[in-house]
Amino acid sequence: MYDIEIENLTKKYGDLKAVDNLTLKVEKGITFGFLGPNGAGKTTTILSMLGLIIPDSGSIKILGNDVFREPVKVKERIGYLPENATVYEELTAWKNLEFFANFYNVSKTEKEKRIEELLKMVGLWDVRYRKAKTFSKGMKQRLLLAQALINDPEVLILDEPTSGLDPEGAFLVKSIVKEERKKGKTVFFSSHILSEVEELSDKVGILVDGKLMALGPLDDIKKQFMELEGYEIKIEAKHPLPELDLEGIIRVERIGNNKAIIFAKNDIREQISDYLTQKGVTLISLEIEEPSLEDVFLKTIYKKE
Numbered sequence: 001m002y003d004i005e006i007e008n009l010t011k012k013y014g015d016l017k018a019v020d021n022l023t024l025k026v027e028k029g030i031t032f033g034f035l036g037p038n039g040a041g042k043t044t045t046i047l048s049m050l051g052l053i054i055p056d057s058g059s060i061k062i063l064g065n066d067v068f069r070e071p072v073k074v075k076e077r078i079g080y081l082p083e084n085a086t087v088y089e090e091l092t093a094w095k096n097l098e099f100f101a102n103f104y105n106v107s108k109t110e111k112e113k114r115i116e117e118l119l120k121m122v123g124l125w126d127v128r129y130r131k132a133k134t135f136s137k138g139m140k141q142r143l144l145l146a147q148a149l150i151n152d153p154e155v156l157i158l159d160e161p162t163s164g165l166d167p168e169g170a171f172l173v174k175s176i177v178k179e180e181r182k183k184g185k186t187v188f189f190s191s192h193i194l195s196e197v198e199e200l201s202d203k204v205g206i207l208v209d210g211k212l213m214a215l216g217p218l219d220d221i222k223k224q225f226m227e228l229e230g231y232e233i234k235i236e237a238k239h240p241l242p243e244l245d246l247e248g249i250i251r252v253e254r255i256g257n258n259k260a261i262i263f264a265k266n267d268i269r270e271q272i273s274d275y276l277t278q279k280g281v282t283l284i285s286l287e288i289e290e291p292s293l294e295d296v297f298l299k300t301i302y303k304k305e
């Protein structure tokens with residue numbers, strides 16, 4: 001079951017296609033990392049998901065509701081943290097949350113309970129009566145995240161949630177995202193920080209120039225990448241390695257006598273192992289070197305044409 005369904009979304013600004021025929025579905029309860037370089041079209045996609053900009057074509061459903069035809073139904077059940085969002089500086093942490101809680105039709109007691117719960121969760125309970133203008137950037141971002149969670153949303157949409165934060169601030173924000181996932185919430189977040197996408201995402205989409213260049217669990221994306229770009233096989237033997245001249249090998253990089261990196265078209269570990277056994281060479285290790293997300297990302301951007 002999908003919580004987010006984007007189909008054939010296109011948004012143009014003049015001649016520029018900011019989002020180009022994007023189709024993307026996100027399953028319930030997963031964390032989806034939307035990765036792309038600056039200007040790729042991530043924010044445009046997110047604003048369309050919120051019904052805040054009208055695309056030229058395509059449809060978007062969140063929790064089964066069309067975001068353009070049933071905007072209120074959707075907004076009640078989602079939480080959104082905009083890129084570069086700001087808090088109300090002159091209001092306290094408590095008042096900032098109360099302001100947003102008032103948009104929802106719940107009792108005062110329930111509201112207060114939720115605000116308390118959230119302030120504790122984001123580590124701002126002790127400073128709840130301090131004006132937001134005295135907060136660090138990290139504290140403000142956590143307050144904004146609490147704001148996005150005020151209605152206990154089923155789907156959380158975060159546009160670059162750790163942008164501009166120091167490592168500790170980013171760590172705290174990521175912990176909150178992980179907590180929400182544990183509670184079964186669907187999280188859609190955009191980022192250009194590769195390590196963060198790798199750490200948080202069950203599924204990843206890579207957007208380049210408005211086009212989706214890769215989609216799926218990271219392991220699948222890496223596998224597809226290896227099938228396309230070739231395999232890097234690391235080998236270490238007890239004895240000096242003989243000439244390696246097997247089918248599928250593109251090139252061999254030798255490291256001393258007993259070690260080598262083999263670049264091959266396929267996963268030919270079995271053939272290598274058989275060949276070396278025949279030659280009386282004992283293997284210590286024979287491993288595939290997985291590409292990093294950075295390898296995949298950079299090659300994807302480079303290959304966009």
Ligand SMILES: Nc1ncnc2c1ncn2[C@@H]1O[C@H](COP(=O)(O)OP(=O)(O)OP(=O)(O)O)[C@@H](O)[C@H]1O
Pocket residue numbers: 013016018036037038039040041042043044045083192
């Ligand atoms: N209101 C607008 N008018 C004209 N062009 C726009 C507008 N908004 C965005 N663009 C352009 O559309 C493209 C996609 O922008 P968008 O902000 O969606 O990218 P992004 O992936 O979110 O980038 P970033 O990571 O820098 O936030 C960019 O080339 C941008 O300059």
